[in-house]
């Protein structure tokens with residue numbers, strides 16, 4: 001008898017939908033956002049900081065739709081010239097009823113936002129001071145047991161420094177994961193254990209090794225053969 005693994009919804013539906021939306025998410029990152037949104041129980045909402053043309057919004061919205069249809073707040077100045085693309089992509093994915101765009105800078109929007117958050121995705125300004133401000137203003141609104149995801153935490157200094165200190169070395173997060181190529185995901189808790197902290201430091205080591213290794217390859221303008229790259233991605237997932 002042959003057994004086949006059922007295809008995951010992200011692979012069958014979402015990947016093709018986001019394939020032609022410009023953006024910087026890897027497939028792994030898109031799938032992680034989709035699965036985190038799908039797992040939301042409705043104890044809080046989903047907040048995205050930095051939407052651009054909606055690639056990550058579509059992953060979050062479709063994940064939410066496959067789960068409990070939790071609202072997705074998409075915070076971005078949503079400048080006119082690209083809001084059309086954002087709206088088209090959200091409409092085409094059939095998630096317009098779930099997505100509430102907030103046309104604002106995230107730091108300014110924080111004071112007026114008073115809903116508990118179950119999943120926070122941060123991909124807005126990459127300037128250190130502003131990422132730190134996002135962290136300080138938005139993470140307290142995330143419920144214990146809820147999730148945070150930060151994009152660009154490898155090559156980009158601002159987000160990397162913020163998550164290094166405030167997530168990987170913090171007592172408030174567990175189950176930290178580094179998602180190829182630059183995303184850090186973690187679950188907020190009241191207080192983590194020594195074991196959680198040891199694991200978080202280990203994952204920080206994995207992320208740092210990936211960052212330094214891939215930077216060295218870039219410097220030498222070398223690309224890994226596709227099968228080796230695919231194997232590397234699988235190994236990175238398996239060792240966390």
Ligand SMILES: C[S@@+](CC[C@H](N)C(=O)[O-])C[C@H]1O[C@@H](n2cnc3c(N)ncnc32)[C@H](O)[C@@H]1O
Nearest residue numbers: 023050051052055056076077105106123124125
């Ligand atoms: C890297 S793009 C986001 C990409 C998007 N998450 C995706 O997956 O395609 C960064 C976005 O953040 C927005 N942005 C920059 N500074 C911001 C701020 N202070 N608050 C909110 N959004 C900001 C920009 O307008 C831009 O659309």
